[in-house]
Amino acid sequence: MALAACLFLALESNNTSAKDSLSPIEQYFGQLNDASYDDIGLSYREKAGSIRRIYDESISADQHAEKLASISDHDLKLLYESAHLAAFYTHDQKYLADMQLDLAELVRRGLDSDNNYVDLYATLVSQRKFDDARLLGKQHPAQTFKPLPSYQDLTESTENGPSVLTLSEGQHGLEMNRTTVDLTSPTTQIVVISHPLCGPSSRAMHDIQSDPALSKAFISHARWITPQDGNANFDVLARWNNQNPAFPMSPAYRQDDWPMIDIWATPTFYFLQNGKVVKTVSGWSGQDSRHELEQGLRQIGLLPLKP
Structure with missing residues (x-):
């Protein structure tokens, strides 16, 4: 722009x-x-x-x-x-x-x-x-456009709701598949808007990884999503996912299919119960942000309430 x-x-x-x-x-x-x-x-x-x-x-x-x-x-x-x-x-x-x-x-x-x-x-x-x-x-072969992975839509034509682009290595290089996300599933109780090229997102992931309680909850229940954009950084995402297999990132297929997400700035953490957002944490400031994540995990029952 x-x-x-x-x-x-x-x-x-x-x-x-x-x-x-x-x-x-x-x-x-x-x-x-x-x-x-x-x-x-x-x-x-x-x-x-x-x-x-x-x-x-x-x-x-x-x-x-x-x-x-x-x-x-x-x-x-x-x-x-x-x-x-x-x-x-x-x-x-x-x-x-x-x-x-x-x-x-x-x-x-x-x-x-x-x-x-x-x-x-x-x-x-x-x-x-x-x-x-x-x-x-x-x-326009003279233009240096970033090459795109092969693509397949694995969703049903009648399916609505959130979906992502999952990346994997295939026989002929990087592959990209559109798959749906069930936000009512226990495995998706946290949605993190993030990006490999975002410094605060990287710091957040490393801080979460170094905290046993946070790491356990995020590995089992979080979905890391990148905003819908046209940068075609699919190779960057694939490299991140290879280096951080416990915290893989997937691009949102279409942001409008995520009506519960109203802030796509990175990083933003959404804590969900039955598909509804109950707490949002924006940005990353180290220890203060960790405490906010702990509060969110308690709200959705992934950490015990303080006595």
Whole structure:
């Protein structure tokens, strides 16, 4: 999203007149960009909803081929960035479709850039359109896209609810399977939002591992989940899982399928009873966080209550 911010900063620096001198698309993009940085007191769904509302009310009307043909080059680039921003925060396929529509017009004008394809590839991966991402890679071999593992959906078509991408080594390399998660099972009473590249997540895991009571509970009852994103760090996840087999991480297939999770910042610990969250612990600060985890384990019956 850094490119989007840079575009808007450049836009502001080149326009010294009043804000009303900006085109409507420039103003709407500014509103979207501001909303993307508004984290104060907002859950994941609230922030996504705010971005969706601004986009749908202000930008969607311009996302039609006949309108794009007559729009300025500058505004066309901002429309693409707006669709990318909306897709990034909402994971909604309709914004991916707008990205593809805008990119087609950028290509027609000879204005497409490497960053456009990098953003599109990441969006396809984040929305779990792995075949389309592979096709994009074949169409643009000069781009250094991260290769994707082979993929198979092992869920039933009628199944709803949380699911993850489990990673394993197969005969032909890394394999990725979509599997469901039963949050009412005794083996999933703790959900940890984490990531191998997150320093606090790594420190939390090592502190938990070094504490016999915490380690026993987390090994038997925790599910470590990474947020839905388009970074394609599946090799990093596989390496983490090989090095930490007691604490394997799996990417969430789709965040919206986890309605009980409203904070996807890492690390965040959710303690569940019968699939419902009874305690949440965010961040990691060493001993204080350990005490909070112990409290959560007592609430769900995995540690005895203090006398």
